[in-house]
Amino acid sequence: MFRFCCAQDPRETRPPADPLMGGDRAVASLKADLSPEATILLPGDPAYLTNRNQMWNHDNTHNPAAIVVVRSTKDVQAAVTHCRSNGWEVCVAGGRHSLLCMVHNSVVIDLGKLNEVQVDVENKTVTVGGGTKLGKMDKACDEASNGTLATVAGHNPDTGVGGLTLAGGYGHLCRAFGLTIDNLLEAEVVLASGEVVRASEEENADLFWGLRGGGGNFGIVTRFVFRLHQIPPKLVYTNRVFLPLPCLFNCETAVSQVRAYMEESDDRQMCTAVIPGNGPLVFDTIWVGECAEGWKEVKSLDAAVKSPFFPPVTRAEKPYHSFLQNIVSETLQPPGFYYMRSKLLTSLEEGLALALWGHSRKAPTGSCLLIITTTKGKMNEIPEDATAFAGREGKYLLLVLANWSDQKDRAACVQWARECDGVLAPFVGDQQADYSTAVLEERNTLTTAEEEKKGAAVAGAFGKNLERLRELKRKFDPENIFHLNSNILPA
Ligand SMILES: Cc1cc2nc3c(=O)[nH]c(=O)nc-3n(C[C@H](O)[C@H](O)[C@H](O)COP(=O)(O)OP(=O)(O)OC[C@H]3O[C@@H](n4cnc5c(N)ncnc54)[C@H](O)[C@@H]3O)c2cc1C
Incomplete structure (x- = not known):
């Protein structure tokens, strides 16, 4: 419904990168230390352009000085060591969902080929390369366990396991099983010194603490090991759409009812409200538990949230990996031009929910989205100092996703997303951390x-x-x- 085509490509407007310090000799020296399969892509090379443009957010116009496509942990070591000795700025590209994976004049260490996945059904673990995307990890877990083993992963299969995990990691399973980092068992890391170490509760425990929420600050993770949880082969899913037709239906009432339901809902019920610019209120739930209990909860939901006759409400049992993990990617978050902000909220008052609904009416494009998802549950039970992640009191995640296809809408979209801070201010003050301002500007x-x-x-x-x-x-x-x-x- 919200798909679009990109009419212009501003990525061709920025001047090319400066030549690398050390020139051809330094590049040849790096090449000699890499495995034969690894490649170094330089400006002017057609493969450089193709690689650079493989980003989810097309609003990145940066030209790196080089892209090193690594094939092994040893390649990562070599790349880091040569960057340090030549004074090249290190940039790391994982799933490429942030703007900071392709920075002007830097040397990008492209982890995309470090994407091997191994599922150990007996020990309930999954081991993935540092550049693996969520979709590949989910698919492997699905195939190995007939859909009954999973770890906490984000909603979009195109997101990288690396960036998501190092920042915390939310997903459909987080109310029941905590953040992605709460399910991380071990990581293999290439440090700034070029040394490779393992980090876990038993080994380099301080580094392991820092990796769980500290982002890419401490090194490049080349391998992650996660705990898997048993889940039923199908989960009870509901979807309802409230069309903004004032003469027929009062959407504000629906916003209030949905908010109240989210506030009271059981920690096994994952709730997500999506509000497209000037569009309907869409409300989804997923019961992370046995279906019999899920159907009981649907009765409570039906009683709490009065739905219109049209469009009909979906109530169904759906497989987690192959269906539920793919709901948002194609329709709501295709690659394109975006400006994002996110806030972890400790509460969702009725006034705030209505104010956000009001703000969505002012969105400059219909593909701008507000997404409010419940995170409260397991993550709140873990002490703030147990991992580097500092947002344990968060109960809801608000994602402000401004999206445009025509560059003339860019400024208005960015402004709309930024103005959301003003909408939030009376309710959350300035205590809330804005993670995305830090990473996405x-x-x-x-x-x-x-x-x-x-x-x-x-x-x-x-x-x-x-x-x-x-x-x-x-x-x-x-x-x-x-x-x-x-x-x-x-x-
Ligand atoms: C469409 C969309 C949907 C999203 N959905 C969710 C969601 O459901 N749940 C959630 O928690 N988050 C979600 N996010 C946020 C997402 O987790 C972050 O943007 C994350 O940083 C993306 O990681 P990446 O590897 O794809 O991106 P990249 O841009 O490749 O990397 C992001 C950052 O992490 C660093 N990095 C990546 N991999 C490694 C590694 N192996 N070692 C060291 N550093 C590394 C990079 O250097 C960069 O600084 C979403 C983002 C988008 C754009």
């Missing part, structure tokens, strides 16, 4: 004031864990080699 285009705001947002995002993270940064990356991220400055 385009470098080189920030004004001084925005840079300061970004620094404050980073500090806010890590909250009480910031000082401990800064000490860790000094230990593992004192020169701040890995800084193209939500950057933690070494203590």
Whole structure:
């Protein structure tokens, strides 16, 4: 319904990257240390352009100085070592869902081919390469277990396991099983020194703590091992759409009822409200538990949220991996031009829900979205200092997704997304960390004031864990080699 074609491509407008320091000799020296399958793509090479443009968000116009397509952990070691010795700026591309995976003049270490997945059904673990996308991991779990084993992964199969995990990781299963990091058992990491280490509760426990929420600050993760959970082969799913037809139906009443239901809902019920610009209210639920209990919950839901006769409500049993994990990707989040902000909310008052509905009426395009999803549950039970992730009190995740296909709409879309902060302010104050401001603003285009705001947002995002993270940064990356991220400055 919300698909579109991109009419213009502003990615061709930015000047090419500066030549790499050290020139051809330095590139040849790196090449000699890489495996034969690894490639170095330079500006002018057609494969460079194809690779650079493989980003979910087309609003990135940056031209890196080189893209190193690695094939092994050893290749990552070589790339990091050569970047350090040549003074090349390190950039890491995983699933490429953020803007910071392709930065102007940097050397991009492309992890896309490190995407092997191994499922151990007996021990209930899944091991994935650092550049694996969620869809590939989910599919492997599905096939190995007939759809009955899963870990907590995000809603879009195109998102990278790497970036998602290092930032925390929410998904349909998080109310029941915690964040993705709460299910991480082990990671293999290439440090700034070029050394490869393993991090787990038993080995390099301080690094393991920092990886779980500290982003890409401490090294490049080449392998993740996650715990798998038993789930029923099908889960009870409902979908209802409230069309904004004022003479027939009062959408504000539906917003209030949906909000009240989300507030009271059981931790096994994943709830997501999606509001497209000037469009309907769409409300989905997934019961993460046995279907018999799920159907009982549907009765409570039907009583709490009065639905219109049209369109009919969907109530069905659906497989988790092959259906539920693919709901949003194609229709709501195809690759294109985006500006995103996200907020973890500790409460969702009725006034806020209605204010957000009102803001959605002002969206400049119909493909701008507000998405509110429940996160409360298991993640709230884990102490704030147990991992680097500092948002344990979060109960809802609000995603503001401004999207346009015509560049003339860009400024209005960005402004609309930013104005959402003003809508939130009376309800959440300034205590809420805005993770995406820190990571999604385009470098080189920030004004001084925005840079300061970004620094404050980073500090806010890590909250009480910031000082401990800064000490860790000094230990593992004192020169701040890995800084193209939500950057933690070494203590
Ligand atoms: C359409 C869309 C849907 C999303 N849905 C969800 C969701 O359901 N749940 C959720 O929790 N989040 C979600 N997110 C947020 C997403 O998790 C973050 O944007 C994440 O950073 C994307 O990771 P990536 O690997 O795809 O991106 P990239 O842009 O490749 O990487 C993001 C950052 O992580 C670093 N990085 C990536 N891989 C590694 C690695 N192996 N080692 C070290 N550093 C690494 C990169 O350097 C970069 O700084 C979504 C984002 C988008 C755009």
